Amino acid sequence: MSHPDETVSDTRDSIYALPLPDPGRFAFDDSVARVFPDMIKRSIPGYTTIISMTGLMAGRYATPGSTLYDLGCSLGASTLAMRQNILHHDCNIIGVDNSLPMLERCRCIIDTDAHSVPVSLVCANLEDIAIENASVVVINFTLQFIPLNHRKSLIQRIYNGLQPGGIMVLSEKVTFEDPHLDELNIDLFHQFKQANGYSRLEIAQKRSALEKVLLPETLNQHRQRIAEAGFSTCDVWFQCFNFASLIALK
DSSP: OOOTTOOTTTTSOOTTSSOOSOOOOOOOOHHHHHHHHHHHHHHSTTHHHHHHHHHHHHHHHOOTTOEEEEETOTTTHHHHHHHTTOOOTTOEEEEEESOHHHHHHHHHHHHTOOOOSOEEEEESOGGGOOOOSEEEEEEESOGGGSOHHHHHHHHHHHHHHEEEEEEEEEEEEEEOSSHHHHHHHHHHHHHHHHHTTOOHHHHHHHHHHHTTTOOOEEHHHHHHHHHHHTOSEEEEEEEETTEEEEEEEO
16 A cells, blocks of 8 residues: 555665665665565565465464464565454454554555454564464564574574464575575576566665675575474475475474
8 A cells, every 4th residue: 555645656666776886784764665565576476475375374273362473564464464364353463563664554554454353563673572372473574684693582482472283484585505506596586576677786786785684594494493493393385486485383
């Protein structure tokens, strides 16, 4: 949903379209929040599928009276997908993000949705959020922005806060242990972005900005961390190039 004074051109991602002396560090500020729906759909292969299937999984695993978490909720795509699939009206959803511009726009979007499951939005770092009585925890394309030395404790807190039988959905940009596969998937990803209208300059400048803040890991690193937290099983349910989504069951 766009604000009334925004045109289509305003909401199309052109942040890195012009040469920049220094692309700086990527941040989820107001300029990104304004174009985020366009940016993420043109930048993550399979994003729409991941969001819609996240909703289906939430509908399957949400239990009466439980809480569902969307950690790093941005504009609330996963929150809405979950809300529209939950059958138990005594559930509630908590969306967390540390970007106030994102949450302000997220609230406007949530307020236009007619479904009745309550949604609370919290502006905070994920390290400061307690996970309690959870049946579903979604952390889509968020862990990759958290410092490496904080990731283990976050996954452990998610596990501890889940009910037995609860699930975590974790979606991430990933790297590959085989350097040839890694190079191939990066090249295919860049071709995907070019096919969606991004120029080579835009791709290069955004990559430079993201390299300072987005630290991807291999699927094996994610699996090992999830297993060490105590999850009984975990596997990839979706992957396209160097983007993957895992489901972990407690």
